[in-house]
Amino acid sequence: MESLVTLVLVAAFLFATVVFLRRRTITINITPSRARRAPAPLKPRQRLITISDAAVAQRALVENADAFSTRPFALFGKPLITGPERRRSDNIISAPHGRLWRALRCNLSSEVIHPTRMASLGPLRRAAIGAVVADLRRQSTAAAKGEAALVVRDCLYAAVFSMTARLCFGAAVDEAQVRGMQRNMQEFFLAVGPSPSKKQPGARPTELGRGRDPAGSIRRRQVEFFLPLIEARRQSSRFCNNEGGLRLYIDSLLDLSVPDVDDDHLDVDDNGIRRRALTDDELVSLVSEFLGAGTETVVASIEWTLAHLTTNPRVQNKLCREVSCIVDGDDSRCPSEPEEREIQMHHRSAMPYLHAVVLESLRMHPTVPFAMRELRTESEGAVIGQTTMPEGGLRVHFSLGAIGRDSKAWTDPDEFRPERFLAGGEAEDVGPLPGPKGIRMMPFGAGPRYCPGMNLAMLNIKCFLAALVREFQWTTQHEISSVDLTEIDGFFKVMKNPLRARVTPRA
Numbered sequence: 191m192e193s194l195v196t197l198v199l200v201a202a203f204l205f206a207t208v209v210f211l212r213r214r215t216i217t218i219n220i221t222p223s224r225a226r227r228a229p230a231p232l233k234p235r236q237r238l239i240t241i242s243d244a245a246v247a248q249r250a251l252v253e254n255a256d257a258f259s260t261r262p263f264a265l266f267g268k269p270l271i272t273g274p275e276r277r278r279s280d281n282i283i284s285a286p287h288g289r290l291w292r293a294l295r296c297n298l299s300s301e302v303i304h305p306t307r308m309a310s311l312g313p314l315r316r317a318a319i320g321a322v323v324a325d326l327r328r329q330s331t332a333a334a335k336g337e338a339a340l341v342v343r344d345c346l347y348a349a350v351f352s353m354t355a356r357l358c359f360g361a362a363v364d365e366a367q368v369r370g371m372q373r374n375m376q377e378f379f380l381a382v383g384p385s386p387s388k389k390q391p392g393a394r395p396t397e398l399g400r401g402r403d404p405a406g407s408i409r410r411r412q413v414e415f416f417l418p419l420i421e422a423r424r425q426s427s428r429f430c431n432n433e434g435g436l437r438l439y440i441d442s443l444l445d446l447s448v449p450d451v452d453d454d455h456l457d458v459d460d461n462g463i464r465r466r467a468l469t470d471d472e473l474v475s476l477v478s479e480f481l482g483a484g485t486e487t488v489v490a491s492i493e494w495t496l497a498h499l500t501t502n503p504r505v506q507n508k509l510c511r512e513v514s515c516i517v518d519g520d521d522s523r524c525p526s527e528p529e530e531r532e533i534q535m536h537h538r539s540a541m542p543y544l545h546a547v548v549l550e551s552l553r554m555h556p557t558v559p560f561a562m563r564e565l566r567t568e569s570e571g572a573v574i575g576q577t578t579m580p581e582g583g584l585r586v587h588f589s590l591g592a593i594g595r596d597s598k599a600w601t602d603p604d605e606f607r608p609e610r611f612l613a614g615g616e617a618e619d620v621g622p623l624p625g626p627k628g629i630r631m632m633p634f635g636a637g638p639r640y641c642p643g644m645n646l647a648m649l650n651i652k653c654f655l656a657a658l659v660r661e662f663q664w665t666t667q668h669e670i671s672s673v674d675l676t677e678i679d680g681f682f683k684v685m686k687n688p689l690r691a692r693v694t695p696r697a
């Protein structure tokens with residue numbers, strides 16, 4: 191009897207959701223919360239639905255963008271992002287849709303990672319790539335004697351992290367400080383779920399589950415570690431330090447004033463809004479968000495792509511030919527400045543196959559597995575019309591992996607086939623963000639909350655991949671290991687078993 195009642199309730203809920211998302215027939219997969227591990231705790235009695243259908247995602251995230259613009263606050267569990275004062279210390283990811291979110295997002299996009307600033311990132315990126323290449327050469331020489339397969343994730347992670355940390359704090363931070371930041375972030379991600387950090391040397395075992403106040407103590411250590419670095423930058427004569435044309439993230443945050451009232455419904459004149467500087471707790475939240483978002487996602491994407499290249503010699507050779515032809519060729523159309531040249535070379539039109547390989551990898555393994563939204567009970571009237579919002583509100587997870595592998599939208603979706611993104615292919619007009627024809631894949635999300643780091647991420651992934659494929663041949667070592675493409679979904683979608691490959695320097 192009890193199960194019959196549950197069945198009826200679930201059926202009514204599914205029906206209501208479909209009606210709410212549009213009153214015509216749509217295919218919608220709704221997974222009850224227990225069927226998938228929710229990366230973030232649900233509020234008591236809050237319902238969770240998982241959307242795996244691109245058309246439904248389009249209607250929700252693009253056509254009903256206002257209603258679907260707020261993420262659940264407690265993505266990580268409150269104590270991990272709440273400062274010692276126990277007040278909200280939002281970062282961009284957690285800020286509700288409104289003035290504060292807009293100010294924070296606009297600061298990152300226009301001050302730090304605006305396309306016009308991409309060129310000044312070149313020296314940092316080249317140093318990071320140089321470090322990985324040198325490390326892999328050294329390891330491959332050592333490994334050649336013992337015929338061992340290399341794990342690329344560790345040196346990749348260290349290089350990308352150091353690049354992101356210096357974009358945040360500048361050249362003044364030394365290696366020890368960068369490694370300290372890395373450990374701190376690894377501890378954070380260990381606490382929130384499976385991540386590449388788990389395998390990182392020096393990562394301490396998580397304290398979760400030991401019955402202490404683990405989240406609170408992780409946050410305390412984060413504050414203790416980052417505040418002195420922030421304070422040092424605040425006290426420095428930062429206006430005199432030329433950071434090679436870079437606008438450091440920490441400087442932009444220290445200069446930023448944000449609206450004091452984060453309520454778009456208040457009837458106030460724009461000029462009358464009180465503004466304030468960011469609190470120390472907010473600065474810590476924003477800095478750690480930048481380091482985490484800028485590193486984990488990019489490293490995981492490069493590793494997934496290398497895994498496919500290792501098992502697909504045809505694709506790898508084709509990519510290597512394209513990269514070598516452009517990098518080693520003398521294309522007079524390219525600008526002579528190395529920074530400008532780098533950006534132009536990695537443009538879709540210059541290296542279409544590299545672009546296609548990266549898109550295909552992101553389609554199959556979007557490294558952020560879900561775009562999450564929360565629909566509040568307050569917005570019920572405006573959004574839902576006749577339908578009753580479940581008590582406690584509604585959590586909606588858009589499954590980016592399922593959308594990218596939908597067999598109704600993609601031919602052989604589980605096959606790694608970059609050609610589909612080339613001219614004449616089934617996805618020639620599909621890019622990393624949904625275009626005017628609607629959503630086919632959305633590895634960087636969709637609607638107003640899409641990833642602001644997309645351009646930087648695409649450029650970094652392409653530059654690392656181009657160098658790694660041009661410098662090395664990637665093969666499996668059957669007698670020792672094969673490539674295991676099993677995914678693990680935590681806050682990030684990572685390889686369950688890190689890529690182990692034989693890495694041979696090209697002549």
Ligand code: HEM
Pocket residue numbers: 282283284295303479480483484485487488491556557558560561562632633634635636637638639640641642643644646647
């Ligand atoms: C391969 C690399 C990356 C992937 C796949 C990725 C993916 C995503 C996704 C799926 C979202 C959620 C979008 C939504 O809810 O609709 C997101 C949000 C976000 N990402 Fe990324 N990201 C990447 C790199 C980066 C980088 C390099 C940065 C920073 C420099 C960054 C900063 C952010 C921020 C701040 C948000 C929150 C945006 C908001 O709420 O307004 N991401 N990202």
